[in-house]
Amino acid sequence: MLNSEIANYQSINEDSYDGLVSLIEASQGVLSLLIASCKPGDFQTQIINRYEAELAPHIPSYRVVLNQKEPSLRAALEQLVNDYPELKAPHASGAITVTGTEALRDSVSQADSNHQSELSRFFGYLQWTREGLREFPFPIVLWVTPNILSRLSLEAPDFWSWRSGVFRFVSPAVPETGVVNTTEESSLLIEPERRLSLPLDELLEQVENLEKQARETPALATLYNRVANAYANLVKTRQAQDYSQQIDRAIHFFDRSLALQEKLNLRQAQSDTLLQLGDIYRDLGLWERVFEPYQQSLEIARNLKDRLREAAALGRLGNLYQQYRQGDRASNLERAIAYFTAALTVYTRDAFPENWAATQNNLANAYLYRIRGEKAQNIELAIGYFTAALSVYSPEAFPEYWAMTQNNLAIAYTYRIRGERADNIEVAIASYTAALTVYTRDTFPENWAATQNNLGEAYRNRIRGEKAENIEVAIASYTAALSVRTREAFPEQWARTQNNLATAYSNRIRGEKAENIEVAIASYTAALSVLTRDAFPQDWALTQNNLGVAYFDRIRGDKAENIEVAIASYTAALTVRTREAFPEQWAMTQNNLANAYCERIRGDKAENIELAIAYFTAALSVLTRDAFPEYWALTQNNLGEAYRKRIRGDKAENIEVAIASFTAALSVYTREAFPEQWDQTQNNLATAYSDRIRA
Numbered sequence: 136m137l138n139s140e141i142a143n144y145q146s147i148n149e150d151s152y153d154g155l156v157s158l159i160e161a162s163q164g165v166l167s168l169l170i171a172s173c174k175p176g177d178f179q180t181q182i183i184n185r186y187e188a189e190l191a192p193h194i195p196s197y198r199v200v201l202n203q204k205e206p207s208l209r210a211a212l213e214q215l216v217n218d219y220p221e222l223k224a225p226h227a228s229g230a231i232t233v234t235g236t237e238a239l240r241d242s243v244s245q246a247d248s249n250h251q252s253e254l255s256r257f258f259g260y261l262q263w264t265r266e267g268l269r270e271f272p273f274p275i276v277l278w279v280t281p282n283i284l285s286r287l288s289l290e291a292p293d294f295w296s297w298r299s300g301v302f303r304f305v306s307p308a309v310p311e312t313g314v315v316n317t318t319e320e321s322s323l324l325i326e327p328e329r330r331l332s333l334p335l336d337e338l339l340e341q342v343e344n345l346e347k348q349a350r351e352t353p354a355l356a357t358l359y360n361r362v363a364n365a366y367a368n369l370v371k372t373r374q375a376q377d378y379s380q381q382i383d384r385a386i387h388f389f390d391r392s393l394a395l396q397e398k399l400n401l402r403q404a405q406s407d408t409l410l411q412l413g414d415i416y417r418d419l420g421l422w423e424r425v426f427e428p429y430q431q432s433l434e435i436a437r438n439l440k441d442r443l444r445e446a447a448a449l450g451r452l453g454n455l456y457q458q459y460r461q462g463d464r465a466s467n468l469e470r471a472i473a474y475f476t477a478a479l480t481v482y483t484r485d486a487f488p489e490n491w492a493a494t495q496n497n498l499a500n501a502y503l504y505r506i507r508g509e510k511a512q513n514i515e516l517a518i519g520y521f522t523a524a525l526s527v528y529s530p531e532a533f534p535e536y537w538a539m540t541q542n543n544l545a546i547a548y549t550y551r552i553r554g555e556r557a558d559n560i561e562v563a564i565a566s567y568t569a570a571l572t573v574y575t576r577d578t579f580p581e582n583w584a585a586t587q588n589n590l591g592e593a594y595r596n597r598i599r600g601e602k603a604e605n606i607e608v609a610i611a612s613y614t615a616a617l618s619v620r621t622r623e624a625f626p627e628q629w630a631r632t633q634n635n636l637a638t639a640y641s642n643r644i645r646g647e648k649a650e651n652i653e654v655a656i657a658s659y660t661a662a663l664s665v666l667t668r669d670a671f672p673q674d675w676a677l678t679q680n681n682l683g684v685a686y687f688d689r690i691r692g693d694k695a696e697n698i699e700v701a702i703a704s705y706t707a708a709l710t711v712r713t714r715e716a717f718p719e720q721w722a723m724t725q726n727n728l729a730n731a732y733c734e735r736i737r738g739d740k741a742e743n744i745e746l747a748i749a750y751f752t753a754a755l756s757v758l759t760r761d762a763f764p765e766y767w768a769l770t771q772n773n774l775g776e777a778y779r780k781r782i783r784g785d786k787a788e789n790i791e792v793a794i795a796s797f798t799a800a801l802s803v804y805t806r807e808a809f810p811e812q813w814d815q816t817q818n819n820l821a822t823a824y825s826d827r828i829r830a
Contacts, residue, residue, distance in 0.1 A: 166273065172304065203239065205256070351395060389408060492533075518544065560593055634678050662678050663682070676708040769812070
């Protein structure tokens with residue numbers, strides 16, 4: 136095993152060790168349930184020996200082993216107190232270590248009349264004796280195996296809710312075997328558990344107790360971090376009465392932790408604290424403050440040649456640039472890709488599968504929305520990275536992450552340029568549907584609503600199946616999403632789903648066409664009450680574009696006036712959708728504006744058609760056959776119609792151009808891939824040939 140790999144495991148274990156000791160020291164005189172997880176053996180014994188030696192002589196240590204036949208934690212503690220009467224003295228101090236869970240059997244012998252395994256009885260005792268532990272005002276370190284830890288929250292939720300901290304230790308692999316430990320003990324450094332289960336007042340009391348003892352230890356620095364995170368959590372959960380004051384207190388305790396770590400030369404701990412400080416700034420939206428602590432953490436890790444902490448900082452910086460909306464978006468995404476790629480030189484699939492999968496997912500998202508490079512290739516890379524993440528994430532082991540990645544993979548297939556469009560949408564629908572087996576309305580309401588919205592988009596654009604039915608499914612999905620995405624709770628998401636619902640009604644086949652379009656116009660108008668140009672310029676432009684389509688298709692009202700409103704909406708959208716900033720969207724709106732001028736009633740007819748031809752031609756400068764084959768075909772078809780109706784120029788020449796455009800469109804609009812569009816374009820081509828004969 137390489138020395139660097141050994142150092143990585145030591146980093147994980149030191150983080151857990153410092154947290155454990157800090158709570159033992161700070162919990163004298165009060166009950167504190169500390170759960171430590173490690174594979175049983177010599178390494179676990181070494182950790183226990185180490186903290187008992189560090190606590191002496193100020194805090195005496197006691198050990199107790201569970202009775203295998205009656206594995207009651209409370210009974211074991213009662214026996215310990217009887218054996219050591221000094222524990223009954225007022226204000227007695229001590230640290231109690233409980234072992235023996237590793238010996239509990241999970242099977243039941245035929246001779247066992249209880250019909251419960253030893254492990255089941257252990258969980259039962261834990262669940263129903265929590266209140267009885269109050270008579271033991273000590274920190275109690277309960278050692279369990281990783282397997283038992285994974286079941287504790289389900290088997291003994293009442294006991295679990297009282298935990299003061301969970302500390303995972305990774306047993307080093309034996310050097311001479313050359314085998315890297317990749318068992319279930321693996322722990323993530325990039326998202327360590329923030330032990331916030333104790334109330335803030337208790338944490339502050341623990342700080343006061345340690346400071347009174349004038350013991351400047353690593354444990355005190357860890358406790359400062361916990362207090363800082365507790366203050367920040369009040370702000371994030373909107374429980375704080377004075378947000379700015381609570382943020383200042385959180386930063387104050389982080390500063391105290393960093394100062395103490397500097398004094399004690401705890402460079403690795405400093406690196407971790409800086410990451411936590413950066414996380415707080417990020418979570419609170421204080422973007423201008425985030426970069427410095429992340430960069431400082433990265434510098435410390437590199438100076439220490441600590442590859443795991445370096446990867447943790449790289450991952451944070453990648454996420455930061457991916458989310459950061461200031462500055463040049465294209466450059467930010469390139470930086471994110473570079474940081475994630477660098478992190479993957481450390482996070483290998485064999486050594487750190489969870490970190491590797493998370494980074495694959497992040498890298499996929501960066502490529503999915505990348506601005507530079509070939510769009511089709513970026514999407515292919517994104518699909519590859521999402522698929523790689525799913526080789527680790529399974530619905531059984533990582534249900535939430537698996538569902539999230541399924542949703543993201545579906546988005547990538549929705550955007551995919553290569554391959555058959557119909558096939559891509561079917562894959563997207565399958566992935567969204569898979570995600571919804573985990574994302575239920577009760578368990579993950581926000582994620583469920585987001586996936587319902589996305590599923591609606593996939594069905595609205597679906598090529599296979601009956602078109603009318605697909606749109607009905609889309610409407611049902613959007614409507615479901617809006618049961619969670621209300622205007623009051625999630626105004627931005629509500630507005631976007633309103634926009635999508637409106638588009639579905641615009642395209643609806645069932646029901647009265649005129650009424651469907653009125654519903655669409657109402658939903659677009661509602662969306663614009665939130666999606667303003669100043670607050671959400673891109674969404675505002677999208678909705679303006681869509682509102683233009685609805686007015687263009689409107690049946691009720693004055694036709695000439697409806698087309699004028701459509702032109703005004705498209706023109707408004709183009710104030711944001713410029714060719715330089717949003718070339719694809721600019722081209723689509725150019726195409727829509729051209730259609731409006733083709734059908735315009737007011738103004739000079741010949742001039743309107745000339746403008747339409749100019750807009751279609753402009754759109755084709757971006758919507759090329761290679762990059763956007765479907766949109767290219769749509770615009771070629773529309774351009775053909777404009778030339779067929781053209782008044783200026785030579786009539787025969789115009790018809791030849793129209794025939795060429797329709798023929799070009801049919802090279803993409805095949806009967807198999809786009810039956811509806813193929814039929815319409817064939818009809819247009821036939822009309823052009825009829826005009827040709829007459830010309």
